[in-house]
Amino acid sequence: MAEKRITLSITSLILVVAVSLLLVLLWQLRSLIVVLMIAVVIAATLAPIIAVAQKLGVPRWLATILVYLGLISILTGLIWLIGPTVVEQIQRLIRKLPSYLEAVRSLIDNLAMRFGMVEPGKPTIISQLFDPQALTNWVIRSSQKVLIGGYYVVTKGIIGNVFGLLLAFILSGYMLSGSDELLRDIINLFPHPWNERLAKQIKPVSKRMGGYIQGRILVSTILAIAISIGLGFLGLSELALGLGVIAGFTNLIPFFGPVLGSIPALIVATAQGGFTFLWVLLLFVIIQNIETYLLDPVLVGSSVKIHPLYQLLAVLGGAQVLGIIGALIVPPWVAGSSLLLETLYTQPKLLAEGKTLELKNID
Numbered sequence: 001m002a003e004k005r006i007t008l009s010i011t012s013l014i015l016v017v018a019v020s021l022l023l024v025l026l027w028q029l030r031s032l033i034v035v036l037m038i039a040v041v042i043a044a045t046l047a048p049i050i051a052v053a054q055k056l057g058v059p060r061w062l063a064t065i066l067v068y069l070g071l072i073s074i075l076t077g078l079i080w081l082i083g084p085t086v087v088e089q090i091q092r093l094i095r096k097l098p099s100y101l102e103a104v105r106s107l108i109d110n111l112a113m114r115f116g117m118v119e120p121g122k123p124t125i126i127s128q129l130f131d132p133q134a135l136t137n138w139v140i141r142s143s144q145k146v147l148i149g150g151y152y153v154v155t156k157g158i159i160g161n162v163f164g165l166l167l168a169f170i171l172s173g174y175m176l177s178g179s180d181e182l183l184r185d186i187i188n189l190f191p192h193p194w195n196e197r198l199a200k201q202i203k204p205v206s207k208r209m210g211g212y213i214q215g216r217i218l219v220s221t222i223l224a225i226a227i228s229i230g231l232g233f234l235g236l237s238e239l240a241l242g243l244g245v246i247a248g249f250t251n252l253i254p255f256f257g258p259v260l261g262s263i264p265a266l267i268v269a270t271a272q273g274g275f276t277f278l279w280v281l282l283l284f285v286i287i288q289n290i291e292t293y294l295l296d297p298v299l300v301g302s303s304v305k306i307h308p309l310y311q312l313l314a315v316l317g318g319a320q321v322l323g324i325i326g327a328l329i330v331p332p333w334v335a336g337s338s339l340l341l342e343t344l345y346t347q348p349k350l351l352a353e354g355k356t357l358e359l360k361n362i363d
Contacts, residue, residue, distance in 0.1 A: 034322065035168045041329045042172035044210035046071075050176055064177040068169075082241060089242030093264065103271035165325075197344055205339050209332035215300030216252055216328065222295060223287060224248025227265070230283045235276060236268055243268065247284075251291075253327040254315050258288050310334060 026033065046067055053063035175182060183202055187195045228244025236243065247261030262284040269280035311331055318330030 031164070035164050035171065037333060038165070038168035038325065038329055039171035039175060041209060041213060041332055042168060043175040044206045044332070045213040046172070046176060047206055047210055048214075061177045064173055067176075068173055082245075086242050086245050089239050090246070093239055093242055093268070097267075100267050100271040103273075104267060107270060194344075201340055201343055204343075205336040208339055209336045212300065212332045212335060213328065215296070216254075218299050219291060219295045220248045220251040223251050223291060226287055227261075227283070230287070231265060231280065234269075234279050234283065235272060236265070236280070239268055249324070253319065253324055254331065255312055256315070257327075258284075258291070262288075310338075 049067050050060065050063045053066065054060055058066070183199075187198050187202075189195075190198060224244045224247060226244075227247045228240050231237070231240035231243055243265045246264055247258075250257040250261035253260070262281075265280055265284070266277060269277040311334070314331045314334040315327045318326030318328070320326070322329070
C-alpha cells in the first residue's frame, strides 16, 4: 500500500513538472502561436477558392500560387488606386481634428446656454475639461492601440507586426498547398477512434471559421463604399473616402466597430454646421440597420454559432491582445473550438446520458 502511494506521488510530481514545462514552452513560443492562429484563419478563409480551382482540374499547389498572386494583385491595385487619396484625407482629418473638436465644444456651450444650463459668459464644465489638442493626442494614441493592441508587446524582440503578418500569409500558403498531408499527419498522432472523429470535423470547422471572415470582410467592404458615397452626397466630399475606409475598417470589429467608425464622421459633420450632423447620423443609422437585418444574416449568417456573450468576450479578449486583428480572428477560433466541443464531447455525453436513462426506465 505504501509503495502504491509513493508511485502515485511520483507520477503526480512528474505530471506537474511536465505541465509546467509545457506552459513555459508555450509562453516562450507565444509569438509563433499568434502567427499560427492568424495563418490558420487566413487558410480557412481562402480554402473554398482553392477547392473550386481543384474541381476545375488545377493542381492544389498551382491553385494556391494563383490565388495568392491574385490576392496580392487586388491589394496592390487598391493601394495604387485609392491609397494616396485615403492617406491624404486621413492626414487632413488629423490636422483639422483640433479645429473640429473646438467646433464641437462651441456647439455644446451654445446649447448649454440656450437651455439655461449655464449663465451667459461663464464656461461650462464640459468646456473647462474639453482640451481639443489633448483630446486629439488621446484619439491618435487610442487609434494606434485599436489597430495593434498588445500585439507589439507580445511579439517585441522576436518579430515585428508587419513581419508577423507576412509570415502568417506565407505559413497559410504552405498550409493550403499541403493541407491534406499536414492534417493527416496531425490526426494520426491521436489514438483510435479520436483520429477518425477529428478527421470528420476538419471541413465543418474550416467552413465555420472561414465563412465568418469572408462574410465580415465582404460586409465591411460594402459598408465602406456605401458610407463613402453617402458622405460625398451630404457635403463631406473632401474627407468622404477616408471616413468611409475608417468606418469599413472598424466595422470588422463586431459589436463596437460600427459605433467607432461613425464617430469621426459625426465630429466632422458637427463642425460643418447646419443639419449636416442629423443627415450623417441618419445615414449611419440606415446603413447599420441594413447591415444588421440584411447583410449580416445573408453574408455572414450563423457562421459563429455561439452565444452573443461568448462572442463579445472573444472580441474583447482578442482586441485587448491583438487589436483589430485579434477582434477579427479570435471569434472564429472560439466558434471552431465550440464546434469541436459540441461534436466530440457534448453530443456523445447527452447521447450516453439518454441511453443510461432509457436503461434505468427499462429496469
